[in-house]
Amino acid sequence: xxxxxxxxxxxxxxxxxxxxxxxxxxxxxxxxxxxxxxxxxxxxxxxxxxxxxxxxxxxxxxxxxxxxxxxxxxxxxxxxxxxxxxxxxxxxxxxxxxxxxxxxxxxxxxxxxxxxxxxxxxxxxxxxxxxxxxxxxxxxxxxxxxxxxxxxxxxxxxxxxxxxxxxxxxxxxxxxxxxxxxxxxxxxxxxxxxxxxxxxxxxxxxxxxxxxxxxxxxxxxxxxxxxxxxxxxxxxxxxxxxxxxxxxxxxxxxxxxxxxxxxxxxxxxxxxxxxxxxxxxxxxxxxxxxxxxxxxxxxxxxxxxxxxxxxxxxxxxxxxxxxxxxxxxxxxxxxxxxxxxxxxxxxxxxxxxxxxxxxxxxxxxxxxxxxxxxxxxxxxxxxxxxxxxxxxxxxxxxxxxxxxxxxxxxxxxxxxxxxxxxxxxxxxxxxxxxxxxxxxxxxxxxxxxxxxxxxxxxxxxxxxxxxxxxxxxxxxxxxxxxxxxxxxxxxxxxxxxxxxxxxxxxxxxxxxxxxxxxxxxxxxxxxxxxxxxxxxxxxxxxxxxxxxxxxxxxxxxxxxxxxxxxxxxxxxxxxxxxxxxxxxxxxxxxxxxxxxxxxxxxxxxxxxxxxxxxxxxxxxxxxxxxxxxxxxxxxxxxxxxxxxxxxxxxxxxxxxxxxx
Amino acid sequence: xxxxxxxxxxxxxxxxxxxxxxxxxxxxxxxxxxxxxxxxxxxxxxxxxxxxxxxxxxxxxxxxxxxxxxxxxxxxxxxxxxxxxxxxxxxxxxxxxxxxxxxxxxxxxxxxxxxxxxxxxxxxxxxxxxxxxxxxxxxxxxxxxxxxxxxxxxxxxxxxxxxx
Numbered sequence: 097x098x099x100x101x102x103x104x105x106x107x108x109x110x111x112x113x114x115x116x117x118x119x120x121x122x123x124x125x126x127x128x129x130x131x132x133x134x135x136x137x138x139x140x141x142x143x144x145x146x147x148x149x150x151x152x153x154x155x156x157x158x159x160x161x162x163x164x165x166x167x168x169x170x171x172x173x174x175x176x177x178x179x180x181x182x183x184x185x186x187x188x189x190x191x192x193x194x195x196x197x198x199x200x201x202x203x204x205x206x207x208x209x210x211x212x213x214x215x216x217x218x219x220x221x222x223x224x225x226x227x228x229x230x231x232x233x234x235x236x237x238x239x240x241x242x243x244x245x246x247x248x249x250x251x252x253x254x255x256x257x258x259x260x261x262x263x264x265x266x267x268x269x270x271x272x273x274x275x276x277x278x279x280x281x282x283x284x285x286x287x288x289x290x291x292x293x294x295x296x297x298x299x300x301x302x303x304x305x306x307x308x309x310x311x312x313x314x315x316x317x318x319x320x321x322x323x324x325x326x327x328x329x330x331x332x333x334x335x336x337x338x339x340x341x342x343x344x345x346x347x348x349x350x351x352x353x354x355x356x357x358x359x360x361x362x363x364x365x366x367x368x369x370x371x372x373x374x375x376x377x378x379x380x381x382x383x384x385x386x387x388x389x390x391x392x393x394x395x396x397x398x399x400x401x402x403x404x405x406x407x408x409x410x411x412x413x414x415x416x417x418x419x420x421x422x423x424x425x426x427x428x429x430x431x432x433x434x435x436x437x438x439x440x441x442x443x444x445x446x447x448x449x450x451x452x453x454x455x456x457x458x459x460x461x462x463x464x465x466x467x468x469x470x471x472x473x474x475x476x477x478x479x480x481x482x483x484x485x486x487x488x489x490x491x492x493x494x495x496x497x498x499x500x501x502x503x504x505x506x507x508x509x510x511x512x513x514x515x516x517x518x519x520x521x522x523x524x525x526x527x528x529x530x531x532x533x534x535x536x537x538x539x540x541x542x543x544x545x546x547x548x549x550x551x552x553x554x555x556x557x558x559x560x561x562x563x564x565x566x567x568x569x570x571x572x573x574x575x576x577x578x579x580x581x582x583x584x585x586x587x588x589x590x591x592x593x594x595x596x597x598x599x600x601x602x603x604x605x606x607x608x609x610x611x612x613x614x615x616x617x618x619x620x621x622x623x624x625x626x627x628x629x630x631x632x633x634x635x636x637x638x639x640x641x642x643x644x645x646x647x648x649x650x651x652x653x654x655x656x657x658x659x660x661x662x663x664x665x666x667x668x669x670x671x672x673x674x675x676x677x678x679x680x681x682x683x684x685x686x687x688x689x690x691x692x693x694x695x696x697x698x699x700x701x702x703x704x705x706x707x708x709x710x711x712x713x714x715x716x717x718x719x720x721x722x723x724x725x726x727x728x729x730x731x732x733x734x735x736x737x738x739x740x741x742x743x744x745x746x747x748x749x750x751x752x753x754x755x756x
Numbered sequence: 757x758x759x760x761x762x763x764x765x766x767x768x769x770x771x772x773x774x775x776x777x778x779x780x781x782x783x784x785x786x787x788x789x790x791x792x793x794x795x796x797x798x799x800x801x802x803x804x805x806x807x808x809x810x811x812x813x814x815x816x817x818x819x820x821x822x823x824x825x826x827x828x829x830x831x832x833x834x835x836x837x838x839x840x841x842x843x844x845x846x847x848x849x850x851x852x853x854x855x856x857x858x859x860x861x862x863x864x865x866x867x868x869x870x871x872x873x874x875x876x877x878x879x880x881x882x883x884x885x886x887x888x889x890x891x892x893x894x895x896x897x898x899x900x901x902x903x904x905x906x907x908x909x910x911x912x913x914x915x916x917x918x919x920x
Binding site: 331333336337338339394437440448452453455456459460463464467471475477478479480481482483484485488489490493617618619697706 | 779780781784799800802807808809810813848849850851852853854855860861863864865867868871872875876879880883886887
């Protein structure tokens, strides 16, 4: 009954989405306010029905209803409750349901909080949202129905893939989808602007908070996924340039560019045409990511060709939306008027450079991810594109980006003073040089590239801090004035500082991890001691343990510094009986931002065990950086001008509204 | 542990879908310099049965075979380039995670600099064009239309002069 209700709710949501796709557009055509307002109620109703559908699937999983295929294939009655819930989106069908739920959530939020939007703009935005939603509802209903019943229900389910039985699954996919799908809002706004043929600075102010929300979630989602891979895969890698990762990185790069070009548009009314294009591209890349991950095309082109139903459907959605939006753009972009002028050396100029570098980086990831697929389809030739390629092509783009980064916020709008900015950054340059000298001396004989990169990161961090201290007049003015100024400074300025400093911090983590990581791979027995980076590790014991749906062998290590025990670490190897699969649970010990990492390999019959021990200096900075970026984004989101809302340039429209 | 037994153990582990972990203690070469070369090479070679993993990261039996093969060639005195050539001759270009530049991959390699320079040139040209047209626009902007002139005069006339 619950399954059927969930299915039915989804069908109703699809019906509502179809109404929402058409009626408001007609209303806007005819100038009928009642028809335009339909968008609002349908968006909210759609959200309720999808939420009901999603809740139904969660209920089925939690109650272990093994008459539903999706539950049988991905759940087990002995599975801990948290994984019963997260298992809902740990599979294709459930994950698509989460996708449309989040889409409906964003649509609902626009409907509820979009009071200050001009009514025709809101109608168009929600209609475009509904186009996307309809396509994906149809996809789920036609090819990926999570509510299918099974003819002969088994007594027990097949359990969730053990690798996914981790808290990471609770956080990573929802965050990522909130980011991915959140960009649909800026897409809808862009299409609405193209349809209406009108776009101004107020438009940018409406779009910015939505883009920012999506970007914050995508940033934390990617970082969380990276940390999950780091601790769960067992050899401490945190980024693999895997197509699935690239699929999330591309919208992030485009979204970051979009965030910056929106600033130019909001403040200076310039770069309109480009910003619209970037909004379209960002969401198109999100759709592409969904296609890459969900169609199975990545595993192999042949697997895709053998069972192409889902893949072809998403490919069709992809073509219609990307092709349609780009054609609309080509037809209508020329009707948008170009705005404010600026000199090449200016805040706008710096943000344009940011956009150029970020989109080039995005193009690099795009070509690296899709080239092997395209080549195989066209010539049958198989090549691989992996980390070494990206390190060579993607990495160098960040050098000019990071050098230019501290200059951007210091340049004035319209016409900046590069020399003046450079003078103000002298202190940051000195900090960077001192750090460079220290690191070079410390790592004497090693590569010079790593110390240079650390110095660059310090330059970025110091530059961000100096910008703020300059603005509040710290060290120049009395403390009281400084504090007053700091309070008065827009929160978005603080956000900029944290986000930019986060970039530098992430870079420090990345460089330290890749350059000064030490490892120790060996076979050990109980009582053996081994050393790594000044720590001694003693294998105390190997003990078998029983978990809720697995058995594990846990190895207890004592961590010693100068003969004193400072902590214990207990990595383990789990065996999940239902799927007969094993996972390694690495043990991590944080010492500041540095981590010791132990994971277990094979357990020999003679009581010996293969052990991998890593010492990763400052590795946590890799994720502190993005967290700081997201924090900066959140600060910026709470900025007064976004809280209060955009001014209403279209007064005339307001006056025309019927009395309610 | 004999090699055969290790391989058997690995095969079992692989079929159990253990998450990946790479180099095993018995593979490591005695000479640290040669081992470092082997590791660097391993990171550029693909485990062909895995999804986008280098043989350095992968636990698949094939990856182990390749790791041992790389070390064998290094021990036999091959240069890095010779090892790569040997593996490509055996397994094809697919084994390289960093494709070699040829007529089929030039676009892959040159797209980044191409995109950057084309974008840069386009921006530069646009900036110049706009700067040129802006001088005309500036004049149009700085001179008020007669209507605006009249309105301003009217406003000035009606504005009460406030004394500070």
